Amino acid sequence: MFSGFIFDVEGTLVDCVPQNLRSLQEALGRFGHQVPYTTLQLYSGLDGDQTLQLVVPEADEGDRKTILKVQGSIYEEKYLQSVRPFEGVRDVFKSLTERGGRIALATDCKGPALKHYLSLLGADEFISATACGDDVDHGKPDARLVGMALRKLGLPASDAVMIGDTPYDAEAALEAGAAAACVLTGGFAAEALVEAGCFAVAEDLQALLPSLEQSKVDPAREAPLTASAAIAQRRSA
Incomplete structure (x- = not known):
């Protein structure tokens, strides 16, 4: 895991x-x-x-x-x-931490919005680190947010996975050296997320949990399209 x-x-x-x-x-x-x-x-x-x-x-x-x-x-x-939290976030966080995992957030939102999101989630006890828009000037697919989260967790990228909802999350994760997985709650098709490099895609976090709990993915997996290339491919289809 x-x-x-x-x-x-x-x-x-x-x-x-x-x-x-x-x-x-x-x-x-x-x-x-x-x-x-x-x-x-x-x-x-x-x-x-x-x-x-x-x-x-x-x-x-x-x-x-x-x-x-x-x-x-x-x-x-x-x-x-x-705004409302997605169902099951606390349960997913609890399951991962009970198995010894450490959780970080990597988001370019900040200020009142981020504070409100954290209050909605009510899961502070499971979150070890946060890298947000107050920390860096560039959002995803720039990898710096993910890199900062890794440094705050004190973990090598090869031991971590980034979970998002867009191809840009996947691109940032892979550029930082981590694995990528996504949910379909952001409006992107599963094909676009797989093309961007996700090893697992699911309807929501609860459905994604079994994939997150499995062994780490093969580092020799096929190189993905960048997010921008995936978008260009979909628009030309």
Whole structure:
């Protein structure tokens, strides 16, 4: 079994992807950018600045920062209180820690949102470390969040698995040297998650638990597509 279990939060532990995407869509609209929800879904979980570079390439760095600030305000004021935890998170955390595993969170969210998520989960006693948006400037697929979580756990990457809900979580995990597994609660198809490098994909965390409790995956497994390559492949299909 793995020794370390690094969990994404948004879309993996708490059900908030639609709210995040709607708040981003509204923020873009305030600045005259009409972007379809389905387009934003392709980049759900990607670093916010990178997302804006892709969907509104005409926006400069200052514009992107302003849009993201407005999006954060909309989300906290209009959507945050509607977020709910996914069922079974505490049970999964308890099972993993009872078997000797250590749990960390790796998420680019921060501030009031992260504090609210942690209160919803009510699982602080199982969490050994947290790497969040207050710690690094770059979100996934940048591997630094995962790397920081590993350092805080004091574990080698080969002993850990990152659990997320997007191809970007998988890419960050693999770049950091950890294994990757995903749930389908973020809106991505199982095929996209497998293409991005996940050794296991399941409907939710409870269904994923048996795969997390098995022996570590073969390090010689086939190299995956990067998240960006997987998206390009799906869009051209």
